[in-house]
Amino acid sequence: MPIYQAGSLNTAALQAPDLYLQIVPPKTRYINGVATDILGQVGVGSWGPVNSPMLIGGPGDVSQKIGAQQVRKYDLASACNIAIQLGASNIRAVRVSDGSDTAATSALKDTGGAIGINLTADYTGTLGNTLTASLVPGTAVGTWKFVVGFAGVTPETFDNLGAGLTGAALWAAIASAINNGTTARGPSQFVNASIGPSTAAPAATQTVTFTGGTDGASGVTDASLVGADGSMPTQRKGMYALRGTGAQVVNLIDLTDSTQWPSMVGYGLSEGAYMVTQGPVGASYSTVSSSLNTVGCDAYALKVMVGDWVYWQDNVNGQLRMMAPATFIAAKLAALAPHQSPLNKPLTNVVATQRTQAQQPYSLAEIGAINAARLDVITNPCPGGNYFGARAGLNCSSNPAINGDNYTRMTNFISLTMAGAFGSVIGQLQTPELWRSTKSTIDSFLLNLQQQGMIQAFGTQLDGSNNPDSRVALGYMQADVQVKYLSVTRYFLINLEAGQSVSITVSASPRS
Structure with missing residues (x-):
């Protein structure tokens, strides 16, 4: 009795009378979503490979793989420790240098x-x-x-x-x-x-x-963080070294050069990553908005913070340091589930910002202008109380249907999950059974999201109606998937009618 794996036996050309057993794999597959908590950080360090991602999961990894945090621009150890404080514990850190490191x-x-x-x-x-x-x-x-x-x-x-x-x-x-x-x-x-x-x-x-070791940090620029792409991993530098790591949120530490933003958008769209950056120290929202409009970045892959930088207590070096706001927001995004927005969520390790330190709180008009300018800002108070948090929850898209942080995160999460799950379909014979099993797998994944309260509704079409013979004959198979996201509450309006002349009708029926 020979045993065969399904597909390896030509059942239409059997010659010898016998019992033939074929092992058929389950027709329904289940897929799990890709990790959404991977945070990519690019900066300078005192140890570790250059232009090669390092896995950082806690403070011990930071000190052993990167070195102690230092008071300097682009410091990778400082950014990683800030992220860990905010709950981001799945970091891919890329160290860059100016080439003089020894x-x-x-x-x-x-x-x-x-x-x-x-x-x-x-x-x-x-x-x-x-x-x-x-x-x-x-x-x-x-x-x-x-x-x-x-x-x-x-x-x-x-x-x-x-x-x-x-x-x-x-x-x-x-x-x-x-x-x-x-x-x-x-x-x-x-x-x-x-x-x-x-x-x-x-x-x-x-x-x-040992002596003579140097970091090669003094000549690093914003352009060094962006780096250069290459067809081989060993050719990639800076941001591009994160390709293939699964980092869905990326922070190029302390980058403020707006001319680098288009490259960041291109990387974010191609890799399914949310790129977070900011304006220069002290730059107003109007200045940062002008820079954003000048470089023409209108895409959901980029999030830009205004130049209101953040104060953070560096207990290692014993001082209050002014840090880039993107470092905090990127960490918060990575720590949140993808359907959540950082809007109005507490940033527990923020001590102050430039504006709050100067006792110049934002007015509602300014917050509205920042939102209209497709920017975000960290400030205190937030609608939920006297804590520091993001006040916009927006990406840089001018399309109100896709300009929420949750749109970027969920779209990348779902698309990357599906992109990684259905490569096995290629090479299979296109039959109604293949349509059915593939649709069932997609539906099962989306149903799990719906039951977890991550999406509102979904619909999938994969049959003869959207796969006509003329397309099937050319080798095409098409699935049309629609997913409705949950809406983030941005405005809560309460209509209060009060006074001595207000007429209220009270029901006489008892309450259930």
Whole structure:
């Protein structure tokens, strides 16, 4: 009795009498939505790969993978810690540099002072200057132990190295253990080694420190954050290094150059990402609005904050710092479910803004002008109370049907989910059964959203009525999907009639 997977047996050309069993996979598939909480951040750091996304899930990751937060423009560690405080804990951080960044180095020497091994930090940056390396007698007689220490991390230990070896062969064995690992452990995650000219024995006990690591941050500009695209991941720089990471909200830290906004829109539309930025420090809403109109960005993929920057308490450096508003709003968006709006939602780590610090609260007329200008602003109070929050909840589209933050987030969420779920349809024979199973999968996903209170209604058409033979014969299959989003309450009007002459009719029937 042969067993076949469905589709691998030509059932119209059987020759030998027998029982043929085909394994048929379930016709109804279920799909889960893509992650919507991934926040992309691009800035400068003191450690980690350049132009390569790093996964950051908490403060420990920030200090170990990026370095301590610093008081400087474009600081990646500061932006990541702000985001974590606001509940965004699924971050893809991209470090950029001006090209002058260098890796810290050190060397292990022999008894005569000649270099046996050159040591280089795995990444460039000043955090590499905290590295130390020790070479001491190993646990086993006639061996050596190499230990790498790094701030805040458990030291790496390579023990019992070079048994029976001397001179250049010993140095080569130690270097190989560092670069390739041993039977007891993997290679070093902090340093790499290269052999020096020494042919003598190592000094009996030595501990060296690393020096020369630089961040390459001083020459970074707004254009550096945007970077350059490429067909291969290794060619992508800055913002474009986030391609394929699933980051649905992106913050190019401290970027204010409006000429970069069109590139950000293009990236956001192609990747299904919501790009958040702002005007320069202190720039009024009229100035930022003029910049937005000048560059012609009228798209749901971009959100622009006015130049009313935010004060945040930096407990690491012990000072109140003025930070870009997009850093806070992008984090809040990533922390919220995609059908929610940041409008009137508390930003708990904001201490003040430039306007509130100057005791110049926004009037309702100004808030209205900011909304009309397709901008947003953080301020206090909010309609819900005396807390800091967003006062518009809008993207930069001039179309009122699609200009809500929730439109951008939900549209990207649903489209990316469907784009990633139905690649298996390609190559299958187009039959009514394929239509039925595909439609059922789409409907099941949307029904889950409806039952979770994330959408109001939906409709799907995938049958012969929208797939005529003339199109099917050319290989096309079309599904028409409609989804109605829940509306965000922006205006609440209460009509109050009060006074001594008001006539009120009271029902005589008892209340149920």
